[in-house]
Amino acid sequence: MIFVTVGTLGPFDRLVRAVDELCGRGAIHEQVFAQAGKTSYHARHIQVVESLSRDAFDERMRRSSAVIGHAGMGTILKAIAIEKPLLVVPREKRFAEHVNDHQVATARRFAELQHVLACFDVRDLVTQIGLLHGFRPAPRVPRSAQVSRRIREFLEQSVSR
Amino acid sequence: MGQGRPRELCCAASAGGHLDQLLALSDGWASADVVFVTSLDVAGNALRRQGSVHVIGECNREHPLRVLAVLLRCLRIASTERFDAVISTGAAPGLLMSLASKLFGAKVVWVDSIANIEKLSLSGRLIRPWADLMLTQWPEVAELYSNVDYVGELV
Numbered sequence: 413m414i415f416v417t418v419g420t421l422g423p424f425d426r427l428v429r430a431v432d433e434l435c436g437r438g439a440i441h442e443q444v445f446a447q448a449g450k451t452s453y454h455a456r457h458i459q460v461v462e463s464l465s466r467d468a469f470d471e472r473m474r475r476s477s478a479v480i481g482h483a484g485m486g487t488i489l490k491a492i493a494i495e496k497p498l499l500v501v502p503r504e505k506r507f508a509e510h511v512n513d514h515q516v517a518t519a520r521r522f523a524e525l526q527h528v529l530a531c532f533d534v535r536d537l538v539t540q541i542g543l544l545h546g547f548r549p550a551p552r553v554p555r556s557a558q559v560s561r562r563i564r565e566f567l568e569q570s571v572s573r
Numbered sequence: 574m575g576q577g578r579p580r581e582l583c584c585a586a587s588a589g590g591h592l593d594q595l596l597a598l599s600d601g602w603a604s605a606d607v608v609f610v611t612s613l614d615v616a617g618n619a620l621r622r623q624g625s626v627h628v629i630g631e632c633n634r635e636h637p638l639r640v641l642a643v644l645l646r647c648l649r650i651a652s653t654e655r656f657d658a659v660i661s662t663g664a665a666p667g668l669l670m671s672l673a674s675k676l677f678g679a680k681v682v683w684v685d686s687i688a689n690i691e692k693l694s695l696s697g698r699l700i701r702p703w704a705d706l707m708l709t710q711w712p713e714v715a716e717l718y719s720n721v722d723y724v725g726e727l728v
Contacts, residue, residue: 485590485688489728517690521711555725556597559708562724563601563660563682566706570680571580571657 414541415476416446419484420463423451424509427501430534431480432457439538445472478544483515483522483530489552492527497547499529499540526550580605583651583659583679584624585670587631588616590728591686594662597727598684599623601660608654610647612666633665634695640665647673655679661700662686662727668696672703680705685714685721687728692717 416431418424428448434440435457444458447469451462464472473479473496481487483502491498502519503509516532523530527549531540582605586595592611607624611617617628629646632639643666651673659674660682661667671681683704685697690711693701701707707721715723 514688514690518688521690554597554728556727557600558725559684559710559727560598560600562708562722563598563684563706564603566682567580567582567602567605567658567680570705 413476414440414442414444415472415479416444416448416458417469417473417479417481417487418447418449419482419487420449421482421484421503421510423449423453424482424501424503425451425453426507426509426534427480427482428455428458428460429453430501430537434538434541440541442477445476447472478541478547480541480544482509483519485518488518488522488528492549492552495549495551497529497544497549498527499531499544501531501534501537525552527552580657581654582607583610583654583656583670583674584608585610585659585661585667587611587664587666588613590688591662591664591667592616594684594686594727595660598660598662605657608650608656610650610666610670629666629670631666632669640669644669644673648676651677651679658682658705660684663694663696665696668700671700675703682706682708684708684727685710687711687726689714693721 432455446458446460447464448460478497480499483500500519502515505513519530522528582602586592609620609626612631617626620626627650629643632643647670656674656679658680659671661671662684663686675681681704683700685693687710709715709721710726712723715721
């Protein structure tokens with residue numbers, strides 16, 4: 413099962429429609445389950461829900477063979493954490509999908525780091541989906557201990573005496 | 574402050590991803606007395622096991638009146654608690670709590686959220702002149718500003 417998620421920011425019909433149409437054309441051979449937000453778009457070839465609880469979302473992601481989502485940080489970090497291949501399509505301001513284009517930068521950077529695959533034009537979606545199952549996301553090793561140490565040193569120097 | 578008194582630290586972040594990032598820093602405040610400030614009850618309830626908690630409400634630039642209401646709550650908390658330092662990962666409520674604490678003498682530590690890849694967040698840009706330690710989670714962002722450092726990422 414391929415899991416499609418648009419996150420909690422509202423609908424992202426450009427993505428859901430593109431996947432639905434690919435399924436209709438027979439270009440996706442797998443079952444698709446989509447969390448599509450509050451939308452008026454009626455998908456004909458894929459199963460759609462508006463939203464999922466946190467637990468149900470995690471379960472869907474775990475059980476899926478691959479994930480296609482918006483380039484939200486929550487979706488990206490979760491997919492990396494459970495080593496799930498993720499293809500992101502960034503929300504864009506010109507389509508009124510977000511307040512600005514920061515998801516484009518997020519998608520580009522996380523793709524450069526090999527954590528995700530990115531698709532910047534839904535016409536390329538079928539090609540990118542073809543690459544998805546062979547994609548192994550690079551593990552992410554946050555260096556929060558270094559940040560904590562820097563803050564602890566700062567506090568010891570500037571606050572405690 | 575005197576050597577004997579424990580440090581009083583305010584840890585402020587909006588519920589959700591901002592708070593996740595803040596909690597990844599808990600080694601940073603190991604020996605201090607911590608007071609959490611967050612935006613929503615759901616997050617506050619989970620934090621009560623770790624320290625005392627103030628819930629100040631959510632706000633953003635789109636709703637100036639709500640910003641004012643949250644700022645007043647922050648000022649009340651800051652004036653009674655008199656923190657030695659505040660650590661925040663944003664967003665707007667974290668900015669307001671940091672400014673209020675600064676006004677009452679606290680040092681400000683700001684770690685800009687991982688979501689800000691090309692430049693500092695709006696909150697980060699607003700707190701920058703007042704911050705005592707300013708960190709970003711992207712090396713490229715640190716290069717754009719004189720007093721912003723990158724030492725690693727939280728998530």
